[in-house]
Amino acid sequence: MKYQIILFTSIILGLSGCHQSAATTDTPTPPIQAASLPAEPVSQRNLLEDREALALAKSRLQALPSFAEKPVQVFGNVDFFDGIQPRIELSVQNPNQPNEIWFMRYQHGKWSEPIVEDVSDDTPTSQISRHLTPLSEIHFVDVPVIAQHWRQKAKEVNAVWQEPYYVSFIWLPKLKKRFWHSAQIEAVGAQYYLSVNLDGNIWEWKKL
Known part of the structure; x- marks a missing residue:
């Protein structure tokens, strides 16, 4: 089945009606407690619901020699995928050259070699720091909570596909807003949008 992932521009459109109420989240948020949502049996191993793997x-x-125990700074978003190719994709700041951004992918239990990204067209080097989030403040183990929200909502609307396959950590510098975003939920004749605050509470749930 063809997966559909909302593009970043769609996220901005989805947020257009709620900019006035967006909360500032500069304060680091602790990991969501695993008991936030009731456990639900899963028939197969899904990366988005595997806290140990995440x-x-x-x-x-953090342990990669490239960082030599220096703090990892994540540039922009972090994307988590299940499906045919379970993986995690993100960009990080080169710890030795702050104006350089690396793209990296985690798959089959290991991180890829960094690939230098050209971000100058979208983000001047002087503005790179605005797009950074310390890795220590991005709780990978919270992904199952968002996946569980998605699973429950997909079931409620009798979605065509009910297995979580995409979750993203989002940082919007202009709104000073960090949150979790998920794949669009597709039901017969309807589409739904779901985003979750860092504390695990649903921020937006609406029909598109």
């Missing part, structure tokens, strides 16, 4: 991915990123 925690391992984060620890292996």
Whole structure:
């Protein structure tokens, strides 16, 4: 089945009606408690619901020799995928050259070699710092909470596809807003949008 992932521009459109109420989230948020949502049996191993695998991915990123125990600074968003190719994709700041951004992918239990990204067209080098979030403040182990929200909502609307396959950590510098976003939910004759605050509470749930 063809997966549909909302593009970043769609996220901005989805937020257009709520800019006035967006909360500032500069204060680091602790991980969501696992008991926030009732457990639901899963018939297969899904990366988005595997807390141990997600925690391992984060620890292996920080432990890479490239960072030599320096703090990892994430540039922009972090995308988590299940499906045919379970993986995590993100961009980070080169710890030795602050004006350079690396793209990295975690798949099959290891991180890829960094690929230098050209971000100058969209983000002047002088503005890179505005798009950074310390890795320590992005709790990979919270992804299952968002996936569970998605699973429950997909079931409620009798969605065509009810297995979580995409979650993203989003940072919008203009709104000073960090939150979790998920794949669009497709039902017969309807589409739904779901985003979740860092504390695990649903921020937006609406029909498009």
